Amino acid sequence: MTNLEMGEPSNPIAKRVGQAKDALRRPAAPGVQRMLAVPLGSKLTPELNHTEKSELAIQAGCSTLGAGGYRSKVRLKPGHSALDWHELVSGKGKKQGLVVGIEKLLNEDFERLQHLNHPQSLMQLQRGVPTYMIRPPLRIDKEMLQKHSSLDDCWCVIRGNVYCLTYYFDFHPGGVDILLKNCAGKDGTKAFEKYHRWVSFDKLLETCLVGVYVI
Numbered sequence: 569m570t571n572l573e574m575g576e577p578s579n580p581i582a583k584r585v586g587q588a589k590d591a592l593r594r595p596a597a598p599g600v601q602r603m604l605a606v607p608l609g610s611k612l613t614p615e616l617n618h619t620e621k622s623e624l625a626i627q628a629g630c631s632t633l634g635a636g637g638y639r640s641k642v643r644l645k646p647g648h649s650a651l652d653w654h655e656l657v658s659g660k661g662k663k664q665g666l667v668v669g670i671e672k673l674l675n676e677d678f679e680r681l682q683h684l685n686h687p688q689s690l691m692q693l694q695r696g697v698p699t700y701m702i703r704p705p706l707r708i709d710k711e712m713l714q715k716h717s718s719l720d721d722c723w724c725v726i727r728g729n730v731y732c733l734t735y736y737f738d739f740h741p742g743g744v745d746i747l748l749k750n751c752a753g754k755d756g757t758k759a760f761e762k763y764h765r766w767v768s769f770d771k772l773l774e775t776c777l778v779g780v781y782v783i
């Protein structure tokens with residue numbers, strides 16, 4: 569039942585809350601949930617036509633603005649909430665790290681690794697120490713990075729660190745495609761800063777750390 573059917577509340581704040589609730593009950597666009605960072609009609613929102621407005625839902629308190637002023641969050645698969653990610657990190661992640669592509673690195677880039685890295689780091693890598701625990705951290709260059717650019721083996725640089733995104737993909741609130749396009753096998757720092765420079769990627773991806781990026 570809408571607020572209109574129940575009778576409009578006279579209190580302007582109650583009216584606003586009612587409008588927001590009605591908007592949230594409307595079905596979102598198939599597959600993708602686009603949400604407004606500020607209520608419709610606010611001076612901060614872009615001019616939208618009627619159809620666009622009806623596709624959008626209001627979400628109070630959201631923090632991330634995509635280009636154009638509306639959110640482009642995706643609907644995450646069941647079992648892929650922020651809490652589920654936290655559980656994966658603190659279980660499997662802490663024990664063995666959430667990194668793929670190490671075998672390929674050892675097979676294809678051993679000479680480069682030797683040239684760039686401290687022997688202690690390589691020894692730990694060969695003994696199977698999770699890469700996020702290796703000290704001094706592994707040093708990875710552009711040539712190595714570029715070889716890990718597919719969905720099932722994807723490395724990316726954010727602010728000087730190399731992370732494996734393969735486990736994280738399905739947990740990313742912005743979706744897989746945007747990560748693949750902007751990050752796979754390359755430096756995604758610029759794109760990251762554009763969308764949400766305040767996100768604590770270093771905490772979120774702690775156990776996905778491959779090493780540091782060397783230019």
Ligand code: HEM
Pocket residue numbers: 630631632633634638639640641642724726733740741742743746747750751756759760763764767768769772773
């Ligand atoms: C690789 C490290 C990244 C991590 C750990 C990460 C993490 C996150 C988190 C936690 C959110 C939710 C933010 C919120 O609710 O306010 C988010 C949203 C989002 N991210 Fe990322 N992100 C990463 C990289 C990127 C990159 C490189 C892009 C763009 C090319 C991107 C695009 C987005 C978009 C579009 C959203 C949804 C925006 C919205 O809230 O409307 N992310 N990301």
